[in-house]
Amino acid sequence: MDANALSRRIDRSVAGWLPTVVRVTAGVLWLSNVSWKIPPNFGESGGKCGGFCKYLADGADHPVVPGSAWVFDTIIRPNVTAFGWLTLFVEAGLAAALLSGRFVRVAAVVGVAQSVGIGLAVANADGEWYWSYGLMIALHLAILAMAPGMRTVPPRVMGACAAGYGAIVALAHTSGGLTGDRSFTLFEQANDFPGDFGRNLFPGSIALGILFIALGAAVWVASSRSASILSVAGYALVGVSAVLLLTYGSDGLLLRLGSRATTAAVVAAVGLSLSAALSGPSTRTDDERATPTNSARARRAIRDRTTGPPDKPGI
Numbered sequence: 001m002d003a004n005a006l007s008r009r010i011d012r013s014v015a016g017w018l019p020t021v022v023r024v025t026a027g028v029l030w031l032s033n034v035s036w037k038i039p040p041n042f043g044e045s046g047g048k049c050g051g052f053c054k055y056l057a058d059g060a061d062h063p064v065v066p067g068s069a070w071v072f073d074t075i076i077r078p079n080v081t082a083f084g085w086l087t088l089f090v091e092a093g094l095a096a097a098l099l100s101g102r103f104v105r106v107a108a109v110v111g112v113a114q115s116v117g118i119g120l121a122v123a124n125a126d127g128e129w130y131w132s133y134g135l136m137i138a139l140h141l142a143i144l145a146m147a148p149g150m151r152t153v154p155p156r157v158m159g160a161c162a163a164g165y166g167a168i169v170a171l172a173h174t175s176g177g178l179t180g181d182r183s184f185t186l187f188e189q190a191n192d193f194p195g196d197f198g199r200n201l202f203p204g205s206i207a208l209g210i211l212f213i214a215l216g217a218a219v220w221v222a223s224s225r226s227a228s229i230l231s232v233a234g235y236a237l238v239g240v241s242a243v244l245l246l247t248y249g250s251d252g253l254l255l256r257l258g259s260r261a262t263t264a265a266v267v268a269a270v271g272l273s274l275s276a277a278l279s280g281p282s283t284r285t286d287d288e289r290a291t292p293t294n295s296a297r298a299r300r301a302i303r304d305r306t307t308g309p310p311d312k313p314g315i
Contacts, residue, residue, distance in 0.1 A: 019146040026111060026139050027098030027269075030091045032200045035260040037091070039248055042084030052087070053080050059121035068120050090114055092245060092261055096238075096268035101152040102276055104143060111140035155230060158273035159219030165266060166212025169204040173258065180205025180258035203252075203260040211257070212266070219270060227277040234274025241268035 036051060043051025059072035076083050090110065097107040119133030143150075153161070172186040187198030222230065244264040247254035253263055 019149045031095035035200045035262045058125040062124040092265040095265040099269040100272035102272040104147045108140045108144035152276040153273045155223040159216045163213045163216025166209040170206045170209025172202045173205045205258040208257040230274045230277035234271045237271030
């Protein structure tokens with residue numbers, strides 16, 4: 001195989017898996033950042049400001065653009081609870097959409113807007129690297145550009161992922177008893193990675209991990225059921241996730257067991273994956289669904305024009 005043929009083969013391979021890698025990376029980014037935004041006060045207590053509240057204070061104390069300090073100090077900080085709830089639902093929704101592959105274009109646009117908002121709050125704060133927020137914006141623009149090549153995660157794959165997530169949660173909390181005591185067996189390091197990252201991404205207990213394993217197994221078994229049943233079950237899980245988020249507080253979600261907003265976001269991701277059963281892949285057009293043979297032939301023709309014909313044997 002000559003260098004040009006090898007290059008074309010690598011290009012085709014990368015074009016196949018890179019959109020998924022970029023999408024999941026962004027999903028994990030948001031998933032790991034929802035657990036510490038805790039209602040009802042979101043870090044504001046007794047005149048002191050920590051957590052999410054401190055980030056809003058940074059927007060007023062370290063303005064990024066002219067006028068942004070006034071917006072944070074006059075509009076956002078006095079309404080920290082309202083903006084906290086809005087941020088919690090937006091970021092949990094972004095995690096669920098990007099991990100499931102549903103509504104990717106909408107998630108990309110909202111992700112850009114959310115990244116801009118975060119950057120305006122903390123880009124000039126002590127210890128922050130302003131390029132982080134530029135890269136977050138670029139990441140979501142890349143997702144928007146690659147959205148036509150992305151597909152919703154199939155229910156069986158999402159079920160396997162949910163079970164794997166549950167296994168990690170259970171292993172991470174083996175020292176905390178069945179229902180958990182907020183201690184970690186894994187990720188107990190003080191450093192940001194993997195310590196802080198793992199603690200935010202896998203909160204819970206052995207019991208919560210078992211629940212996720214059971215959910216994953218149920219989705220795996222149910223994946224052979226009719227599309228209408230899967231869709232109804234999916235939207236029901238999204239509703240359960242919303243209820244769990246609304247009951248989120250300092251003691252965790254309504255089901256306790258060491259759960260955090262991350263738990264609700266993962267449940268929503270599973271639900272969105274199931275809800276796609278009736279609509280099919282979110283980026284396919286009606287014509288493609290109606291005439292799969294013609295659309296496949298068209299895709300092959302486009303590929304041949306851009307990458308050249310398949311390599312001939314012996315060359």
